[in-house]
Amino acid sequence: MGRTSDANERLMDAALDLIWEESYGAITIDDICKRAGVAKGSFYYFFSSKSELAVAALERMWLEVSKPKMDGIFSPSVEPLIRIRTYLASMYDFQAEIKQKHGKVLGCPVMSLGSETCTCTDEQAVGAKIRELFARKRRYYESAIRDALAEGSIEPGDPGDKATAMAGLIDGILSQARILNDPEVLRALPDLAMRILGAKSPAQTTTAKA
Amino acid sequence: MGRTSDANERLMDAALDLIWEESYGAITIDDICKRAGVAKGSFYYFFSSKSELAVAALERMWLEVSKPKMDGIFSPSVEPLIRIRTYLASMYDFQAEIKQKHGKVLGCPVMSLGSETCTCTDEQAVGAKIRELFARKRRYYESAIRDALAEGSIEPGDPGDKATAMAGLIDGILSQARILNDPEVLRALPDLAMRILGAKSPAQTTTAKA
């Protein structure tokens, strides 16, 4: 019983949007409340601090957005290198679309937030959550890489190392796209990943439409 | 004539250190003054805002640290792929050393700052400076890549694209090292760069000492 509410979710969405559009340090609790259309009292009813909200928002994003999307793309029913190429091609599409809407390439909020908070002692909780999300994504990469190794479509090597390298490449190119405000650098991602993984033939996908 | 001072430089150094150790948004002008051992009044005597200081500090870092170091490593007297491998191997050494000293891998301040400020309208000046520094670094990469192409040690391709890809890889792996607080991921960087560039043989260097 009692009153019902979605202020909870509105706050998480607003926080994530603002962090993405600006940065964690640049936004205040008041900003988040304003964007969410929620009063300060309600904020503190649900969350005890900005960092607690950020952690909850990240988990929500994973469950509502990232996981479903990755489950679809990294389906074991698809050839492993095609999974990876499809995933990477979708990044260009996504960032280009964001640039259309926002006028700015925003990159990956997990990456930006991670780099910003990971060394800050007051925000260990956020840093830990970020590392958790990185590890979850890595499992998809690693699984596809193991399958590719099994079918012999990439050169031998430790799947963990290959996944780390690919994750680094992806995050780096995404960050560059954000900093340069240019989605075009993402175009090369599928081919670059094939090189990093040591693919024997540069498996084709429907490339991102021009 | 008049009183002399290095408060100027002390402020720039302090700002860069703090930005590196924490983040741009997490530090205040008071923090910077405290670290530099300078009073607030002196801050505003030299700089009009945190972002103006940041821009000056970045330029100083380039002139005092980055440029001399890169000039040495990217000397045309050295084989082009060796330049690149040496540069990347030095990154592991550098970050490992920082972890020894600070207890934390700090990555690249230009990268972290760039990702944090580039979308913020109040900090366009910082974002522009960051892009300028990225462009300067890229020139070293591109030049080495062109030389490698000329000697036939890498597969054909646009040097600009190759430089962009390599820069993305470097920044991505560096960011991962920071977020995971683990310099070991940097170990693979020289070999990964060779793959990205399409090196015909994985040119050897003195690898970073264990």
Added chain:
DNA sequence: TGGATAGTTGACTATTTGGTCTAGTCAACG
């Protein structure tokens, strides 16, 4: 030596921010 220039200081103000608290609103249930 003394005046002019360059830099220093820290107290002060105004504003922003995080965080609290109480009075109130809304939905369900008995």
Added chain:
DNA sequence: CGTTGACTAGACCAAATAGTCAACTATCCA
């Protein structure tokens, strides 16, 4: 209908922060 429990509102307080200023100090040159 009225009570209970979940949530809302926003005024309010205290701390932190940006930015100002007038008095002070060091250095150089004439």
